[in-house]
Amino acid sequence: MKALKILSIGFLISINTTTAQDKPVDDVNPFIGTSNFGATHPGAIAPRGMASVSPFNVAGKQNVLEKDSRWLSNPYVNENTFLTGFTHVNLSGVGCPDLGVIITMPTTGELETDHLKYGTAYTDEVAKAGYYSVNLPKYKVKAEATASTRTGVTRYTFPEGRSNILLNLGLGLTNEQGAMVKVVSPTEIEGMRTVGSFCYNSPEHAYPVYFVARFSKPADEFGIWKKPATYEGEEAQWMTYNGKTRMMKGFTREVIGDSIGAYFSYNLKKSAAVEMKIGVSYVSIANARENLEKETGGLDFDKVYERTKKAWNEKLSKIEVEGGTKEDRTIFYTALYHTLIHPNIFNDINGEYPEISTGKIGKTDNHRYTVFSLWDTYRNYHQFMSMVYPGQQLEMVKNMLDMYDENGWLPKWELNSTETFTMVGDPASVVLADTYLRGLTDFDVEKAYEAMKKSATQLENNPLRPALADYLRDGYVNTSSLADGVVSTTQEYNVADYAIARLARALGKKEDYRSFYKRSLSYRKLFDKKLKLLRPRNADGSWYEPFDPVKGANFEKNMGFIEGNAWQYVFMLTHDAKGMIKLMGGKKDFEAQLDHIFDNGHYDMANEPDIAYGFLYNYIKGSEWKAQKRIRELLDTYYKNAPDGLPGNDDTGTMSAWAIYSMMGIYPITPANPEYTFVVPRFSKITIHLDIDYYKKDKLVITCNNPGESRYIDKIQVGGKEYKGYFISDEALLNAGEVSFRLKEND
Amino acid sequence: MKALKILSIGFLISINTTTAQDKPVDDVNPFIGTSNFGATHPGAIAPRGMASVSPFNVAGKQNVLEKDSRWLSNPYVNENTFLTGFTHVNLSGVGCPDLGVIITMPTTGELETDHLKYGTAYTDEVAKAGYYSVNLPKYKVKAEATASTRTGVTRYTFPEGRSNILLNLGLGLTNEQGAMVKVVSPTEIEGMRTVGSFCYNSPEHAYPVYFVARFSKPADEFGIWKKPATYEGEEAQWMTYNGKTRMMKGFTREVIGDSIGAYFSYNLKKSAAVEMKIGVSYVSIANARENLEKETGGLDFDKVYERTKKAWNEKLSKIEVEGGTKEDRTIFYTALYHTLIHPNIFNDINGEYPEISTGKIGKTDNHRYTVFSLWDTYRNYHQFMSMVYPGQQLEMVKNMLDMYDENGWLPKWELNSTETFTMVGDPASVVLADTYLRGLTDFDVEKAYEAMKKSATQLENNPLRPALADYLRDGYVNTSSLADGVVSTTQEYNVADYAIARLARALGKKEDYRSFYKRSLSYRKLFDKKLKLLRPRNADGSWYEPFDPVKGANFEKNMGFIEGNAWQYVFMLTHDAKGMIKLMGGKKDFEAQLDHIFDNGHYDMANEPDIAYGFLYNYIKGSEWKAQKRIRELLDTYYKNAPDGLPGNDDTGTMSAWAIYSMMGIYPITPANPEYTFVVPRFSKITIHLDIDYYKKDKLVITCNNPGESRYIDKIQVGGKEYKGYFISDEALLNAGEVSFRLKEND
Structure with a gap:
């Protein structure tokens, strides 16, 4: 009770400062990151x-x-x-x-x-x-x-x-x-x-x-300056100005060049x-x-x-937090701020924007967003948008379909209507399916499905899924198919196929569901039982040699993995958690392998493939406390109210979305599977204002009896009733009204 | 008579071909020059x-x-x-x-x-x-x-x-x-x-x-190509396209660069x-x-x-020629063609054009011309325009005054509304005065006079007449005043001052007339009696040493002369022909010096300072035949129906105007002095169609009994009456209706 009393005082102070001075906007520290x-x-x-x-x-x-x-x-x-x-x-x-x-x-x-x-x-x-x-x-x-x-x-x-x-x-x-x-x-x-x-x-x-x-x-x-390229011919002898910056005082015509500027004095x-x-x-x-x-x-x-x-x-007030430290508030609202920068508005105020690849100027009555770093954001960012800013998320989904109309393909890494083709996989499919499955269905889902199937089935000239034929034949992309990242690519195709399968099921396309679900598990063929890791295979099915599981860390280029190594990718496919456990030899071995990664420095908080690893302990009954511990430690280690307060690239809000979810005690562990898993919130009360145009309840309140003091969950109540387990469907969560965490004392 | 008969046949053939096929436009050979x-x-x-x-x-x-x-x-x-x-x-x-x-x-x-x-x-x-x-x-x-x-x-x-x-x-x-x-x-x-x-x-x-x-x-x-500058930093290792031409197929946005282009296939x-x-x-x-x-x-x-x-x-039919060889016709009409290229139209069809130096867009109801290479064109080109295309000439004069309004100064070498300040002197003043004195007075002559006086009197920050104070104090620009061309500059200032004097007299400004006329003779102070040449003086009045009269030929840079040497400049100031004769020691010595120049290869047909030299013999009674001879020889030597058929740079029509005049047997020997001098025409009949909006007669017909056969003038009739002397005022000539040359036989 003593602890509780102290907390109450802290709580009151917090409320005071929140309402009087510390509006969410005042808790943003743009130097973070x-x-x-x-x-x-x-x-x-x-x-x-x-x-x-x-x-x-x-x-x-x-x-x-x-x-x-x-x-x-x-x-x-x-x-x-x-x-x-x-x-x-x-x-x-x-x-x-x-x-x-x-x-x-x-x-x-x-x-x-x-x-x-x-x-x-x-x-x-x-x-x-x-x-x-x-x-x-x-x-x-x-x-x-x-x-x-x-x-x-x-x-x-x-x-x-x-x-x-x-x-x-x-x-x-x-x-x-x-x-x-x-x-x-x-x-x-x-x-x-x-x-x-x-x-x-x-x-x-x-x-x-x-x-x-x-x-x-x-x-x-006023004037212009221009530094022209150096002229190399014989006439240079008469060009006293050759290659030198020229000042064009009072000049009012167009000036063109690589190195130019204007001055106003x-x-x-x-x-x-x-x-x-x-x-x-x-x-x-x-x-x-x-x-x-x-x-x-x-x-x-x-x-x-x-x-x-x-x-x-x-925008920031869509989530209100109470309790928690000033530092946590700042980390939280700065993370929220960072999720509201990209995708950013691309259309002009009159609605015009350049279409992708057509060369035409399109026009929207609403918004056209850009900067879709989908390899990052399919994992948690768009789930977060669906929950808190569903109107924007639907606009983004519609934008992706507009891009499909314009370009013939869904986006992969879209930047200002250019497809940069950065990273691997087919991430837009995941976002489309995930959004639909979370109940945001007000878009042309048949077109979305058509677009998803196109990239999943077109064997030739497929910019989203190179080497698709190999993947479909063998279940994986081999070392002859691509120059690098063959395991990662296989896994990403599995993720997208899982998303298609889930959407197919929701749309009543049973045959597609079965077929794509089967495809989504094919990564298993790359599992090396000896190493308990995924590893690249050659075209003849043999293992790629030499194989060093550590190779690929710190963005080192390697045959198997994109921006990561075997440790950082092995547990990526949460949609097949059961299968992974089985591959590993059971829950114990699965947990041991997870522990090994965290305890031996193989975990990389700075990138996406292993972003959900900390939550995987929730798949092991009785070890959920480890998820709570790992996530708390990762937050404490990598997220700070300081310039180096992000683990690495924010990845257009993905790392920030991870922090927001983790600090709220919930995480959408599997893309295209509308469910959340629980860890310990960092605040005593979190109010997520839900948009009643899309959701039945106007808010979700998450409470926690003593965040920051105790560390482990004792009991969870959902909608006032005790809740069994650490997973909850998106629908159940958003309709719950309230989720209460009661933590164990003295842990 | 035999010769005459042959000529008549040739003449008839010529007429036939002229009217049937050989319109003037068919006699242009753009390869000339x-x-x-x-x-x-x-x-x-x-x-x-x-x-x-x-x-x-x-x-x-x-x-x-x-x-x-x-x-x-x-x-x-x-x-x-x-x-x-x-x-x-x-x-x-x-x-x-x-x-x-x-x-x-x-x-x-x-x-x-x-x-x-x-x-x-x-x-x-x-x-x-x-x-x-x-x-x-x-x-x-x-x-x-x-x-x-x-x-x-x-x-x-x-x-x-x-x-x-x-x-x-x-x-x-x-x-x-x-x-x-x-x-x-x-x-x-x-x-x-x-x-x-x-x-x-x-x-x-x-x-x-x-x-x-x-x-x-x-x-x-279709598409764009762009060859970007080579990036020099560390990131070049990832820029596989660094410095290479990139093909941008189907691209429809603006592309900017030093080395770009578009293709249509x-x-x-x-x-x-x-x-x-x-x-x-x-x-x-x-x-x-x-x-x-x-x-x-x-x-x-x-x-x-x-x-x-x-x-x-x-345009070309403003002058019709009959007789003469096919080669002469081609040389003549191509020269005429070359005088109708610059100054060229600068305004758009809606009247807009960039003003000079203001940065503003001006608008004209008529024409704005550009490319005023005035150091060249003040000598004969604008005189020719005044005669044959007076409407255009007046527009050009008005354009010059517009430039004065825009820029604060008359043009010197104007190109697309930039003042290039090429060459020396104050040539616009000469053109303005010359035009007015030839009876084309429909422009704001008071403004013109104000503009002329400004460059003739403003001692500081005078872009047209640098070192004006030295010139006014000593009568010449000395070797400390400027880095080069001090004699030429002095002579050019004299030319402009003569023009101002003549215009002043016409406007009744007697005081100005006297003062500027006096200024126009100051080159005499640079006359070295020993050498019978003009030579540079130092600031203390002493002669500049070493002095080589030949130095400066072929555009060699030198202290005394711009694009020429002492030989090519000594006789430039035809407005002081009498003074020059006196300086030389009389007509005989004058003629001897002229002969020396021609006979010893000091004459340069390729540039403007000595452009009137061949006509100077007309100042020596009894030696006019030498003018006829020199001009014929210069035409024969330097003007051809061939790519090398111009003596050098056409100088925006100046060299061509020289040929046209010379082939018509008349030449405006002194800028800003509205008179012509006579030599032998190359055609049996030349009809100059005069514009009756400006002139009393609708044409001037020049006939010559046997051009190309005989070489020397026997008698000249003007308006049907025998004419004494080899000079005629502009007014008398244009009102004459007809000028007939009778050549001596068997020369």
Whole structure:
């Protein structure tokens, strides 16, 4: 009772702070994930914003992690110290460099356009949901950023004297080059910048992002700079300007080049703030201008931030938590924030967006989302969307079907209407089936089924499932079928086939159900009983040699596995938990193998294949406490209120979704199987506001008697009744109203 | 009499062929000037066209004169043999490389986008006014070109099989780089290409030319290629495409880059022709499209050519010649053709054009012309325009005043609304005064006078007359004033001051007249009596040492003279013919010095300073026959119906205007002095149709009893009356109705 009393006091304090100051939006720390390759950025963004304003500190050897000296996928790294501007389109939590362009930079004094020279150290960073600010001592400038959905807004407070706002279109995170810029007036610039080649793939699809920049104050002087390529011919002797940066003062025509930019300069009689708005679009400059005007016309920086902050708070308030530490609250709401960045809105405010692969401009009355990192997100992210943001999840599902209509194929890793074909497998099928099976059926499921079957059955020219014929013949992809990742690929095909089977069953297609369910278990043929691991087979059926189960860790390329090794993949197929147990030789051996992985450092929290491993103990009656322990330990070890507070790439919210679920004590352990499994929540009360357009109850309340004190579950009540077991169907959970965890004391 | 009889027969034949087949337009040979650095091109162009389609054969080491291996100013050289396409904006007869972009190329078979690989030898060239064709044996393709004012039209006749039309936006004559391209549909491409830096100057004003290309047949396949700059960072190891040309099949977004292009491919079941129209604009893509549609909408290749041919014939028929050899007719009409290329129309069909230096888009109800190579053209070209095309000349004068309004200064060497500041002096003043004094007064002469005085008096920050203060103080620019060309600069200032003086007198500004006339004679201070040449002085008044009168020939840079040497400049100031004679020590010494120049190879027909030398003998009573002899010899030596049929750069029609005048037996010997001097015409009858909106008589007929047979003038009749002397005022000549030359027999 003592403990309980203390808890109650804590609870009251928590409520007070929550209602008075600590709205969910105030618990977001955008610095989480900005180190340890989390690849998030601390910049300002609106929920699912197309535009965002991130500090850019990855150029220049002054920085520990320099963009051109390694594979680096983010515009900002917390350890770095040398800032060269603010990017206006960004990806969050991805593993490959792209976007990170349309860079602004405030400077003072004489104009300098070389980022290595104008770059600077910085202090006093502040980052909140929808807001970022920093001081630049070199220039005595304070830079602040906010954003509406399609418009980045910055405010630069300059000292007296000459000040400059640079718009650098050469520098960027992407390795693509090529920009156009035109000064329209002393308060407006328009242009475009080429981006693309995500993961160093598909340069032939590199595409432009368009922008219009507006300034609150007319420039006293403006111009363009261009650094042309060096001319190599004989005439170079007369070209005194050869290869040198040229300043084009007052120039108002289009300028094109790889290394160009525009500058707006002011002669300030006293310290003053200049506000800059940059509207973006993937359709046209005209649309970028319309986006800017309709979203931020007549609004100043403060007003835009106020609206964006409000929008964030509304979104984040879909889940309210009570109890738990301040750190846990911050970790939780920042994770929730990170799940609301991608997929992001891709259509302009007039509904237009570039279709995938058709080259046409499509139009939506609703939303077109982009950035579908489906190999990651099929595992838990879209399950989470289905639960908390079902309207958005349905839009995303419809978007995937639109992509199928446009492209002939479901998406795999879609980015701004380019299919990057990153990673392996057929993940969209899983998302479509999972969504339907969770009761979100308001989409053209027959078309979805047709699309899923196409990738599952078309043997030739199948971009989603290469080597499908081998897979269908042998049950697995062999070492001759593909250059690498043959086990992973087989497993991913099994996952997708399981999803098709489940959907087939739901649609009454019994024959398909049987056939695809059978296909979904074929990974078993890769099980090496001696090693108790999956391993690659050759075309003749023999084992691939040499085989080192550890090979593949830390993203090392290998024959069997994609971004992982045999340990990290062996237990991936939770839909066949029973089969896995049997393969291992029974529950004991299954548990021993799981323990071995965790205890010997084979587990990798930073990537997806083993993301559900901690929950697998729930399949072993009596060992569920180990799931509770492992998940608590993983949360404690890898999730922090600190820049390195994510285990690795956030993977567009997948790692964050894992944390949210884990901290709520529930996890959707098997994709396309609408059920959850239980662990210990981190808060005393969690209220998930459900959307009554889709669900019968308007909320699900999860309570826990003493989170953080006790560690293991004693009893679980669902809807007020004692609940047996650690698994619950999606439907039962969402209709329960309340789930109460009673923890054991003194564990 | 025998000779006369033969002549009569020849004359009759000539008349027959003239009226039946040999319309003036059929006497144009666009190959003239395509060798010997004439810098004209044989491509298709309409009179004063903004667009033109020239074969492009100056890229690739296969060519004798390769664009990147030397200073080369033309898209085509007759000696070259390796064709890499057809350029759609071109300069004619200039001394510096620029434009020569928007290059099309027909090929067959597999797509190849590297011009060094797709380039080819060619045969069967045909060039006429408004038409060019060539066979490409490598591809079995016939390529034909014509043009309306702002639209280049090509027709490619392909064999059966796969054929391609390339639109190469990387390759070009200009050293500027940077283009944007977008396939709008299977029959349309739009984009822009950066040009500029004429004479390797003012790269900060490099600007775009916009285009829209339309095809008569939808492409069976289309796409873009882009060769990106090579990425230098660590990530290059993952960029398998680094620095390589990428093919972007079916791509319909904007692509930007230094080395890009579009291709349209056809699978032809049988031989077929594809027509391609490229509308251009210096304002916008929309204007390029409107230009194309309004000029050529609904017209096929043949119809466009028919119209352009008609337009040429009308323009060329302003002067009709009879008698003379077929060669002379061709030389004459080709020269006339060359005077009708620049200045060319710069405004779009809707009247819009980029203003000079303001960055604004201006609008005209009439025409805005561009390419004012005034250092060349003030000497004879604009005089010729005033006589034969007075309406156009007045428009050009008004354009110059518009430029003054826009830019604050009169033009010097204006190119597409950039002031290239090429050459020295203040030539616009001469053109303005000369035009007015020839009776074309329908322009704002007070503004013109104000503009002229501004450049003649503003001591600081004067872009037209650097070192003006030194000039005004000492009468000359000294060797400390400027890095080179100090004598030439002094002489050019004298020329302009003479023009101002003459205009001042006409406007009743007596004080100004006296003062500027005095200024116009100050070159005399640079006369070295010992050498009987002009030579540079130092700041302290001493002669510049060492002094070599020959130095400066062949464009060698030197202290005293711009593109010339002391011999080629000494007699330039014809407005002070009397003074020059006196300086030389009298007529005899004057004549001896002139003879010395001609007889010892110091005369340079290829450039402007000594362009009037041959006529100077007319200042020496009794020696006029030498003028007749020299001019005949110069015509015979330097003007031919052959690619090397111009003495050097045509200088936007100046060299051609010299030939036209010389062949008509009249020459406007002193700029801003409205008088002509006589030599022997090359034709028996020349009818100049005068514009009765400007002149009292509707024609001036020049007859000559036996041109080509006898060589020296016996008697001259003007208006039916015997005429004394070899000079006649502009007014007297144009009101004469007829001028008859009777030549001496048996000379």
